[in-house]
Amino acid sequence: MALFVSTFVNKVDRKGRVSVPAPFRAALSNQMPQGIVVFPSFTAAAIEGCGNDFLEQLATSTTAAFDLFSPEQDDLNTLIFSSSHQLAWDPEGRVMLPEEILAHANITEQAAFVGKGRTFQIWEPQALKSHTEEARKRALQNRPQIALRTPEVK
Template identity: 60%
Template sequence: MALFIDTFVNKIDRKGRVSVPAPFRAALAAQPFQGIVALPSFRFKAVQCAGMDWMEGIKARLTSNADLFSDEHDDLTMALFSSAKQLAFDGEGRIQLPEDLAKEANITELAAFVGRGEHFEIWEPQALERYKAEARKRALEKGRTLRSARNEGQP
């Protein structure tokens, strides 16, 4: 699975095309589909993006965690898969950002691509900067940490 880190801001051209950052494209190079999968974020005014393997992972988690034909399964598959779009890279590494996704995230002239580990998001740049500042403040105030990864047999 690809790993997405860093933040990049790119201009959207008059045709609605935007260049996906080269490190993100490189992380996706081994994927059979040369492009991204994009869908509206559930939590933010942003577009969530990744490779097709990420969507396959979501499908696998749904299959193992929600009963087929249950309300939970039906709600999640409708919310996730019906809104997802496959966006192919053109010869210059750009995607055509669909108008509905751009509108959902209030993206107009500039798009901020932010790595989130196994996926990345596209934000309106000022909204991203506000969110990053708030997230850092919350993490510091609440003392957010990660557990140390220890090898088996080590103290």
């Protein structure tokens, strides 16, 4: 599964085309179809991004976690899968972000690609700065702890 790290700010042209950072493309190079999957975040004014493998894992997880046709499963499927766009990159590594996706994140001239481990987000750069400052304040106050787990060997 792909791993996304770091932050890259790229220009968005008038047609909504933006370069997917080279390390992100490299992380997804083994997947078919070649490209990214994006959908509007339902927790922030940002765009959620991932590879096809993560989207498949998410589909499996929502099916396992909720009863078929439950309101929770229906809500998540509506918010994620019905709003998702599979975007292939062109020979220069660019994708064309749909207008409604750009509008959701208030992205006009620049897009910040933010690595989130198994997924990534795309933000308007100033909104990302505010979000990061708030996250840092919460983390300093709450001091979250995480237990490192050894990956399963297959």
